[in-house]
Amino acid sequence: xxxxxxxxxxxxxxxxxxxxxxxxxxxxxxxxxxxxxxxxxxxxxxxxxxxxxxxxxxxxxxxxxxxxxxxxxxxxxxxxxxxxxxxxxxxxxxxxxxxxxxxxxxxxxxxxxxxxxxxxxxxxxxxxx
Amino acid sequence: xxxxxxxxxxxxxxxxxxxxxxxxxxxxxxxxxxxxxxxxxxxxxxxxxxxxxxxxxxxxxxxxxxxxxxxxxxxxxxxxxxxxxxxxxxxxxxxxxxxxxxxxxxxxxxxxxxxxxxxxxxxxxxxxx
Numbered sequence: 001x002x003x004x005x006x007x008x009x010x011x012x013x014x015x016x017x018x019x020x021x022x023x024x025x026x027x028x029x030x031x032x033x034x035x036x037x038x039x040x041x042x043x044x045x046x047x048x049x050x051x052x053x054x055x056x057x058x059x060x061x062x063x064x065x066x067x068x069x070x071x072x073x074x075x076x077x078x079x080x081x082x083x084x085x086x087x088x089x090x091x092x093x094x095x096x097x098x099x100x101x102x103x104x105x106x107x108x109x110x111x112x113x114x115x116x117x118x119x120x121x122x123x124x125x126x127x128x129x
Numbered sequence: 130x131x132x133x134x135x136x137x138x139x140x141x142x143x144x145x146x147x148x149x150x151x152x153x154x155x156x157x158x159x160x161x162x163x164x165x166x167x168x169x170x171x172x173x174x175x176x177x178x179x180x181x182x183x184x185x186x187x188x189x190x191x192x193x194x195x196x197x198x199x200x201x202x203x204x205x206x207x208x209x210x211x212x213x214x215x216x217x218x219x220x221x222x223x224x225x226x227x228x229x230x231x232x233x234x235x236x237x238x239x240x241x242x243x244x245x246x247x248x249x250x251x252x253x254x255x256x257x258x
Binding site: 006007010020022024028029030031033034046076077078079080081082085087098099100102105106107108109110113114115 | 135136139149151153157158159160162163175205206207208209210211214216227228229231234235236237238239242243244
């Protein structure tokens with residue numbers, strides 16, 4: 001690439017070359033998930049206007065929804081004051097961000113000394129993947 | 130401590146003993162900031178019902194608002210499906226979460242190949258700290 005990518009240089013990637021990326025539903029405001037991005041993931045996300053993360057377990061780019069078809073259309077990309085965290089405002093296709101078949105990955109609430117599941121499975125994960 | 134803290138054991142702390150913690154404004158839904166927590170920070174947050182993070186730069190607990198008085202009253206603590214990210218639903222006292230004097234740390238939006246500041250400074254940081 002010959003163009004100057006100063007906006008990517010401005011991000012403070014950690015020692016593994018990653019930053020956390022938080023996906024928030026643009027309509028409801030729900031925080032759907034947090035995953036990680038490397039430089040290529042962020043650049044691709046901006047280009048496609050769909051969320052592309054970096055899978056640390058599979059050690060490669062992860063186009064969210066590539067198998068489930070629950071892609072995230074990205075309406076806005078934000079950067080924080082320390083330049084080391086990203087927020088994506090997204091339209092969550094299918095209404096399900098979590099691999100458990102729930103809307104959001106944050107379906108457990110701390111209560112009475114334990115993590116309690118407070119949200120339903122909307123679709124059997126075996127039907128998603 | 131003699132009691133069993135299984136809810137803290139359930140969190141998948143990273144190799145540095147930390148997890149990311151996202152603070153979301155309970156009223157507006159705005160994502161205010163992301164910081165890090167160690168075990169003691171999360172336990173103290175649950176006990177005080179105020180956000181206590183772990184400062185990686187100062188290497189110690191950081192009771193948010195200890196100098197600015199902009200504390201975060203915690204209404205809810207959530208855990209994600211992978212058990213390695215926390216969301217706090219908070220009441221942000223003073224209406225300012227960011228050390229730059231803005232409501233949220235995510236005040237820059239990617240546009241036309243650059244990060245553009247789209248939110249005002251509500252209070253001079255020198256008056257906060």
